[in-house]
Amino acid sequence: MLLVQSLITALLAGIFRWDSRCFGQNLLDEPIVVGMVLGLVLGDLKTGLYVGAQIQLVFLGIVSIGAATPPDKMTASVIGVFWAITAGIDAATVVALSMPIGILGQFLGILCRVINTRFNLTIDKCAAEGDTKGIDRALWTGAAIFFVLTAVPVFIGCYFGADAVQAIIDALPPVITNGLQRSSSILPAMGMCILMNYLYDSHYAPYLFLGFTLSAFLGMSTLGYTFIACVIALITYNYARGA
Amino acid sequence: MSLSKEALRKTFWRGMPLQGCFNYERQQTVGWLYGLVPGLKEIYANDPEGLKEALVRHTGFYNTSPQFTSVIQGIVLAMEEQKANGSELISGDAIVAIRTALIGPLAGIGDSLFWGTLRTIGLGVGIELCLVGNMFGPILFLLIHNVPHVLCRYYGLKFGYEKGVDFFTSAEGAAQMQDITDATKIVGNVVVGSMIATMVGFSTKIVIHSGETAYPLQDMFDSIMPKLLPLALVFFCYYLINKKHVKTLTLLLALIVFSILLVAIESIPVFAA
Numbered sequence: 001m002l003l004v005q006s007l008i009t010a011l012l013a014g015i016f017r018w019d020s021r022c023f024g025q026n027l028l029d030e031p032i033v034v035g036m037v038l039g040l041v042l043g044d045l046k047t048g049l050y051v052g053a054q055i056q057l058v059f060l061g062i063v064s065i066g067a068a069t070p071p072d073k074m075t076a077s078v079i080g081v082f083w084a085i086t087a088g089i090d091a092a093t094v095v096a097l098s099m100p101i102g103i104l105g106q107f108l109g110i111l112c113r114v115i116n117t118r119f120n121l122t123i124d125k126c127a128a129e130g131d132t133k134g135i136d137r138a139l140w141t142g143a144a145i146f147f148v149l150t151a152v153p154v155f156i157g158c159y160f161g162a163d164a165v166q167a168i169i170d171a172l173p174p175v176i177t178n179g180l181q182r183s184s185s186i187l188p189a190m191g192m193c194i195l196m197n198y199l200y201d202s203h204y205a206p207y208l209f210l211g212f213t214l215s216a217f218l219g220m221s222t223l224g225y226t227f228i229a230c231v232i233a234l235i236t237y238n239y240a241r242g243a
Numbered sequence: 244m245s246l247s248k249e250a251l252r253k254t255f256w257r258g259m260p261l262q263g264c265f266n267y268e269r270q271q272t273v274g275w276l277y278g279l280v281p282g283l284k285e286i287y288a289n290d291p292e293g294l295k296e297a298l299v300r301h302t303g304f305y306n307t308s309p310q311f312t313s314v315i316q317g318i319v320l321a322m323e324e325q326k327a328n329g330s331e332l333i334s335g336d337a338i339v340a341i342r343t344a345l346i347g348p349l350a351g352i353g354d355s356l357f358w359g360t361l362r363t364i365g366l367g368v369g370i371e372l373c374l375v376g377n378m379f380g381p382i383l384f385l386l387i388h389n390v391p392h393v394l395c396r397y398y399g400l401k402f403g404y405e406k407g408v409d410f411f412t413s414a415e416g417a418a419q420m421q422d423i424t425d426a427t428k429i430v431g432n433v434v435v436g437s438m439i440a441t442m443v444g445f446s447t448k449i450v451i452h453s454g455e456t457a458y459p460l461q462d463m464f465d466s467i468m469p470k471l472l473p474l475a476l477v478f479f480c481y482y483l484i485n486k487k488h489v490k491t492l493t494l495l496l497a498l499i500v501f502s503i504l505l506v507a508i509e510s511i512p513v514f515a516a
Contacts, residue, residue, distance in 0.1 A: 024259035024396070025309040026389050027362060032373050036381040046376045053373035053380070056366060057442055058495075063358040066306060066350070067270055071491065099495045116266040119273050120302075127298035130291055132280045135298075139277040142264025175510070179503025185444030186502050189473065190494055192439050193481035199359055200481070204432040211436025216470040220437070222368045229364075229433035233426040240422045 002159060005042060005086055010155035012037060013078045017150040020064070021143050031056040031077035038078065044085045051084045051091050052077055055098045058187050061194025062102075069113065072105025075150065079157045087162035092184035093169055093177070101157070105150075112149050116142040207232070244405065246282060246320060253281035254320065255400055258313045270306040278312070282320040286327045297323055300335050307346040308353020313396045315345050317403025352420050352427075353395075360427040360434075361388045367434045370442065443473035447505065449514045 019028035027033065035052015039045035059073035076098040083089045119138040126134030169177065200208060207229070214220040214228065257278040264273035279301055287294035307315065319342055326333040365384035372380030402410075410416045449460040464471045480498075483489040489497075508514055 020309075021263045021265070022260040024392070025262070026385065026392065027365075028385070030362075030366070030381075030384070032366070032369050032384060033381045035373065036378060045378065049373040049376055049378065049380065053370045056370055056373075060366065060438075063354075063362070065354050065358060067267055096499055099492065103492065113266045116264050116273075117268050119264050120266065120269050123273055123276055124299075124302055127276065127302050128295060130295040130298065132284060132298070135273070135276055135280060139260060139263045139273050142266075142273060143260060146263070175507050176503055179506045180499065182506050183499045183502035186476070186498055186505075187495070189443045189445065189476045189480050190491070190498055192435065192443060192477045193484055193494075194491065195363070195435055196477070196481045197484050199363070199428060199431045199435060204428055207429050207432040208436035208439075211433035211438075212440050212470070212474060213436075214433075215437035215440035216468070216474075222371050222437070222441075225433060225437045226364050226367065226430070229430040232433070233429040236429060237422055237426040240425065241419075 002086065005082070006155050006159040008041060009038065009078060009082050009158050010151040012041065013075065013154040014147040014151035016074050016078065017146050018143065021146050029074040031059060031073055031080075034074060034077040035081050038081045038085065042082070042085045047085050047091075048081050051081050051094055054091055054095045054184055055080050057191045058095060058098055059102065060188065060191030061196070061198060062191075063195075063198060065198075069106055069109045071099060071102035072109055073102060075105030075108070075154055075157070076102035078154055079161060082158045083162045083165060086158075087166055089162065089166060089169065090181070092181040093165075095184040095187060096180045097165065104153075108149050108153055112146050115145055244321070244324070246285060246324065246404070250281050250285045251400065251404070254278060254316055255313060255396065257281065258309075258316055258396060258400070261309050261312050269302075269304045271312075272302060272305045275305040275312070276301050278316055279319065282316070283323060286320070286324050290327065293327060296335065300339055301342075303339060303343075305342070305346060307350040308357065310357050310392050310395045311349040311353040311399055313400035314349060314403040314407060315342060317400045317405070318342075318345065318407035321404050321407065348417070348420055352424050355424045355431075356427045357388065357392065359431040361391060363431045363434045367438055370438075439473055439477050440470045443477060445472045445476050447472070448509050452513065 016029040016034060019026055032049070032052045035048040035050075035055070036045070037048075039048015039052070042048070055073070055077045059071070059076065062070045062073050064070060079101050080094040080098045084091060084094045119142050122138040123135050126132070126138065196208075210232075211225055211229065214225045220228075257280070260277065261271050261274035263277070265271060266273075276298065279298075283294060283297050287297060301319075319338060322333055322338045322341065326335070326338065365387035368387065369380040369384030372383065446461050446464075451458045451460060480494060483494060484491075
């Protein structure tokens with residue numbers, strides 16, 4: 001049973017990897033989507049959604065801009081959700097482990113990109129000879145490398161990983177496990193500040209505090225403050241265009 | 244403007260695997276060249292040497308927002324077509340120069356719009372729903388990001404092919420893009436601000452005993468303002484990451500250790516309820 005689940009999950013991981021490689025980057029590899037899909041496939045949607053969301057908060061600020069290869073939110077959530085659903089490892093522990101898993105995934109991603117450098121030589125040759133089929137082949141071989149170097153490690157992590165992790169957790173004293181529990185609500189702060197690092201500067205500070213105020217003091221719902229944000233953005237845009 | 248519908252259709256779909264062979268040296272180049280193949284084959288159908296020249300022209304470095312690559316595909320194909328038809332104004336170097344000039348600004352606006360704004364809004368809405376077990380969370384998230392995504396790709400190709408060069412090389416175009424980027428950052432920041440209030444669960448159960456009375460520390464914070472602790476924590480972490488250049492993994496470990504210490508302190512009888 002675990003074998004079949006691990007195989008299916010590994011294949012799904014390869015498909016999620018291909019979201020940003022071959023399907024045009026639709027963010028299917030974000031933890032909440034991964035959580036939903038794995039939850040449906042493994043038969044526990046609620047846990048999938050919940051754990052996916054918690055891991056998402058840790059990786060909130062992880063965006064793949066330019067050549068940056070950040071810690072890999074996809075393998076972190078695939079393996080995390082898998083462990084939570086199949087081995088019953090609790091959400092807080094999985095969340096605390098998600099970044100280290102993501103860093104392992106990051107390393108694999110870097111490896112893929114380094115390997116794919118050899119295809120630059122291939123396309124140089126094919127372009128000079130007018131060999132368009134060679135160019136097509138180069139692209140898809142590179143994509144295949146991404147797939148394999150994602151699916152195989154994920155399979156290993158799913159099939160062999162949960163037991164090892166559970167054994168370690170069982171050996172830990174309560175203050176540590178309770179501390180890990182608590183960290184799952186504190187760790188989103190890290191996700192927030194990394195996202196802020198990308199979006200925030202003193203010019204946009206008023207808008208950040210506006211959002212904070214609307215939520216903290218008025219308890220406004222997500223769509224509520226999103227609408228207000230769009231309204232303000234449009235007013236600013238019209239003003240800038242009109243001036 | 245004589246590229247067949249079929250060639251344009253293939254160009255659109257071949258814009259999807261832009262990052263299929265991503266590497267650090269030339270980044271999206273293999274995917275970029277892959278995306279140009281149908282268009283170039285048609286343009287240079289009777290000119291095999293011209294085709295080779297064009298292909299070689301596009302083996303240079305390429306990196307931009309995947310959602311906007313179709314704009315550049317359109318512009319480049321329009322220019323290649325004009326060159327192939329004998330226009331003397333358009334040299335191979337000019338095409339490469341335009342391509343190189345466009346990848347930066349389009350990356351800037353695309354990253355800001357998609358990574359910065361749409362993803363952030365989508366996650367703000369989606370995470371909230373997921374935490375209560377609602378499957379619409381991820382679905383709404385995907386719609387919020389991808390409806391504009393597909394529209395940008397489709398109309399981007401059309402716009403790039405039919406009008407592109409003139410717009411993007413004008414001062415008007417540059418100013419427009421700056422204003423759009425500005426607007427997207429506004430929305431992104433509002434959403435992050437509210438997520439600080441709703442998604443960071445930092446509070447404490449520590450109680451300070453003074454004589455007969457017990458003062459829960461959290462009440463003290465709440466009376467100043469709600470969500471004071473999450474706000475302070477996030478800004479402190481931001482300060483660490485931005486000004487002190489603390490690494491992500493270090494911050495993660497520090498926060499976990501902090502959580503453990505918090506639990507430990509709260510369970511010391513002197514500080515308990």
